[in-house]
Amino acid sequence: MLELLADGIVAVLHWKYLLPLFAGTFAGVVGGALPGVTITMTIIVLLPFTYGMEPLAGLAAMTGVYVGGSAGGLITACLIGIPGTPSAIATTFDGFPMARKGEPGRAVWLGVWASFFGGLVGGLFLILVTGPLAQIALAFGPWEYFSLFVLAMAMVAGLAEASLTKSLIATAIGLLITVIGTDPIGNVPRFTFGSEFIGGGFPFLPVLIGIFAFAQIMTDVEKMRQPGAQGEVLAKRPTLSIAHLKVIGEILGRPFLFIWSVLVGIVIGVLPAIGGSAASVLAYDQAKKFSKTPELFGTGHPEGIIASEASNNANVGGSLVTIMAFGIPGDAVTAVMLGAMTIHGIQSGPLFVTQHPALAYGIYAAYILAHPLMVLIIWASTFFVLRLTTVRLAVLAPVVLVLCVIGAYALNNTMQSVYVLLIFGVFGYGLVKMGFPLAPLILGLILGDQIEINLIRAIMTDDNPWLFLTRPISGGLLIASALSVALAIWQHLRHQKRTAGEEDTDF
Amino acid sequence: MRLGRDGIAGLIGLATSLFLLPFSFGLPKLPIVPIGPGFYPALVLVFMAVASALLVVQDMLAQRSSPAPAAEATAGPKRDYGLVAAAFAVSGAYVALLPFLGFRIATVLFVAAFQAVLERPTTWRQWVMLAVVAVGTSAVTYVVFERYLTVLLPRGTWTDW
Numbered sequence: 001m002l003e004l005l006a007d008g009i010v011a012v013l014h015w016k017y018l019l020p021l022f023a024g025t026f027a028g029v030v031g032g033a034l035p036g037v038t039i040t041m042t043i044i045v046l047l048p049f050t051y052g053m054e055p056l057a058g059l060a061a062m063t064g065v066y067v068g069g070s071a072g073g074l075i076t077a078c079l080i081g082i083p084g085t086p087s088a089i090a091t092t093f094d095g096f097p098m099a100r101k102g103e104p105g106r107a108v109w110l111g112v113w114a115s116f117f118g119g120l121v122g123g124l125f126l127i128l129v130t131g132p133l134a135q136i137a138l139a140f141g142p143w144e145y146f147s148l149f150v151l152a153m154a155m156v157a158g159l160a161e162a163s164l165t166k167s168l169i170a171t172a173i174g175l176l177i178t179v180i181g182t183d184p185i186g187n188v189p190r191f192t193f194g195s196e197f198i199g200g201g202f203p204f205l206p207v208l209i210g211i212f213a214f215a216q217i218m219t220d221v222e223k224m225r226q227p228g229a230q231g232e233v234l235a236k237r238p239t240l241s242i243a244h245l246k247v248i249g250e251i252l253g254r255p256f257l258f259i260w261s262v263l264v265g266i267v268i269g270v271l272p273a274i275g276g277s278a279a280s281v282l283a284y285d286q287a288k289k290f291s292k293t294p295e296l297f298g299t300g301h302p303e304g305i306i307a308s309e310a311s312n313n314a315n316v317g318g319s320l321v322t323i324m325a326f327g328i329p330g331d332a333v334t335a336v337m338l339g340a341m342t343i344h345g346i347q348s349g350p351l352f353v354t355q356h357p358a359l360a361y362g363i364y365a366a367y368i369l370a371h372p373l374m375v376l377i378i379w380a381s382t383f384f385v386l387r388l389t390t391v392r393l394a395v396l397a398p399v400v401l402v403l404c405v406i407g408a409y410a411l412n413n414t415m416q417s418v419y420v421l422l423i424f425g426v427f428g429y430g431l432v433k434m435g436f437p438l439a440p441l442i443l444g445l446i447l448g449d450q451i452e453i454n455l456i457r458a459i460m461t462d463d464n465p466w467l468f469l470t471r472p473i474s475g476g477l478l479i480a481s482a483l484s485v486a487l488a489i490w491q492h493l494r495h496q497k498r499t500a501g502e503e504d505t506d507f
Numbered sequence: 508m509r510l511g512r513d514g515i516a517g518l519i520g521l522a523t524s525l526f527l528l529p530f531s532f533g534l535p536k537l538p539i540v541p542i543g544p545g546f547y548p549a550l551v552l553v554f555m556a557v558a559s560a561l562l563v564v565q566d567m568l569a570q571r572s573s574p575a576p577a578a579e580a581t582a583g584p585k586r587d588y589g590l591v592a593a594a595f596a597v598s599g600a601y602v603a604l605l606p607f608l609g610f611r612i613a614t615v616l617f618v619a620a621f622q623a624v625l626e627r628p629t630t631w632r633q634w635v636m637l638a639v640v641a642v643g644t645s646a647v648t649y650v651v652f653e654r655y656l657t658v659l660l661p662r663g664t665w666t667d668w
Contacts, residue, residue, distance in 0.1 A: 049651070179548040
């Protein structure tokens with residue numbers, strides 16, 4: 001294993017992989033720092049650039065985006081009080097107060113070094129656990145896969161901020177989109193109504209890009225003429241000079257907090273389709289509960305920054321485990337990575353590490369190397385990144401949309417994918433305005449085909465439907481799905497009692 | 508009986524699933540697969556219909572218990588949906604003209620029009636910036652994708668560019 005990892009590191013240090021990794025990490029830091037531009041959006045924008053690259057170069061760039069984006073959000077969170085990404089929301093709680101107290105350097109670098117160490121521990125987990133988990137996944141039959149996908153959808157539907165019913169409908173819409181076109185076994189056309197345009201179904205990536213990119217950009221467009229919509233600009237340039245060893249000592253001097261936050265991040269990352277924002281908020285909450293000084297949280301307490309940032313970068317490692325061992329995306333970012341792998345003809349799943357060891361260990365190496373690059377980029381370009389946050393939406397939005405169009409067109413060099421992009425852009429925006437969460441829809445879209453194929457395989461092997469419940473792992477996963485929905489119902493009822501009327505849309 | 512946003516969304520979901528459900532039952536059976544190509548879509552549609560109906564009921568109950576229907580509409584900052592419609596129209600025109608004008612020309616026009624719609628320039632300097640961003644975006648993306656990444660971009664049937 002160590003030999004393969006060393007080979008991977010040597011390979012990725014070659015300029016043809018290192019350059020995309022650096023570019024991806026830089027794009028991730030910038031995209032993560034820009035309020036309103038999520039990591040998903042950044043990776044979508046980067047996607048067309050990877051088409052002409054070797055698989056490892058493209059995946060290294062995407063891994064860089066993921067790592068850089070997970071840390072980049074803390075720059076604006078600490079310095080201007082606006083989290084660049086949802087996963088940096090909890091960092092704002094203490095990072096911004098600390099910066100306002102005159103310690104902006106300490107706030108930023110506590111976050112950066114916590115991200116660095118948290119990410120590296122997450123990487124260790126990724127390297128050690130992916131292989132054994134893939135071995136377990138190899139024992140899975142179609143019943144277990146079907147139940148695992150059902151669990152993933154139940155969890156993401158239950159965790160969405162909107163109503164549980166709407167989350168379930170959004171999941172069903174995602175599944176429904178995947179059945180349009182020909183069926184996977186007999187090529188029987190379904191819901192095509194004789195149209196050639198939809199005869200082959202809707203390609204996954206244009207649908208995903210359309211729904212995410214348009215929904216997000218248009219939601220920003222509708223608010224852009226509101227006062228203060230362009231965000232706060234720093235009045236004067238603060239100094240970020242800091243004794244780095246002292247800051248590292250502050251993090252590693254709190255081993256329990258650090259390890260616990262990393263564990264929270266990894267576990268949330270491994271669970272399908274939950275994401276970094278839940279990890280950082282949960283870790284922050286846990287840190288506050290375990291702290292000897294909980295009253296200091298929210299006032300610029302270093303523990304709050306460490307917990308949030310260590311967990312959201314460890315979460316990246318956890319998400320990569322899920323995609324590499326099971327072939328299930330941990331979130332929308334890994335969904336795009338999965339799509340990119342498919343474009344290059346690579347099937348992710350339990351056999352991925354054994355069939356493509358050079359690529360798998362190359363991804364591990366890219367993940368590890370992205371961390372020092374991230375630190376270097378933030379050290380060298382914090383103020384440049386902050387200046388970029390003042391780029392107006394009127395300039396940013398059309399450029400992003402052009403890259404989305406290229407991303408869709410270049411998939412198979414036909415305009416059909418671009419039309420799909422636009423159609424689902426309008427559709428996605430409509431869903432957001434109706435208050436539907438997009439995360440369950442995307443997961444339904446990603447897993448729809450696999451759910452159907454595994455359902456058919458299971459029934460073709462043995463037509464006894466009770467096997468889904470009586471096979472221990474499959475039954476356990478289905479029980480966990482039911483419990484997840486039940487827990488979500490309980491939480492939503494409690495949430496409704498607390499906040500009647502107000503409703504947020506999440507991406 | 509009043510229906511709110513959720514109720515309308517639920518009715519749309521219910522109508523869509525009930526419209527599509529008969530088509531899934533009408534799909535031909537395959538001899539090798541015991542459940543047929545319509546089984547899974549029917550399962551999804553039934554699930555969607557039940558969830559949509561539940562959403563309608565939840566909304567009706569919520570509407571009955573909330574006496575002030577206008578409260579939601581008046582709360583929160585005002586949103587500019589006209590701007591969104593204009594932005595979608597420009598995007599639609601871009602996608603429609605792309606195969607005729609080709610990537611380079613259509614992209615210059617799109618980026619310029621999109622910027623002008625969102626923030627109309629008022630000084631000559633702003634117009635120059637708008638033009639620089641439009642031409643720059645088209646040129647840089649063309650060079651990077653076509654020349655360096657060997658990604659072919661659409662050619663225009665009218666312009667051959």
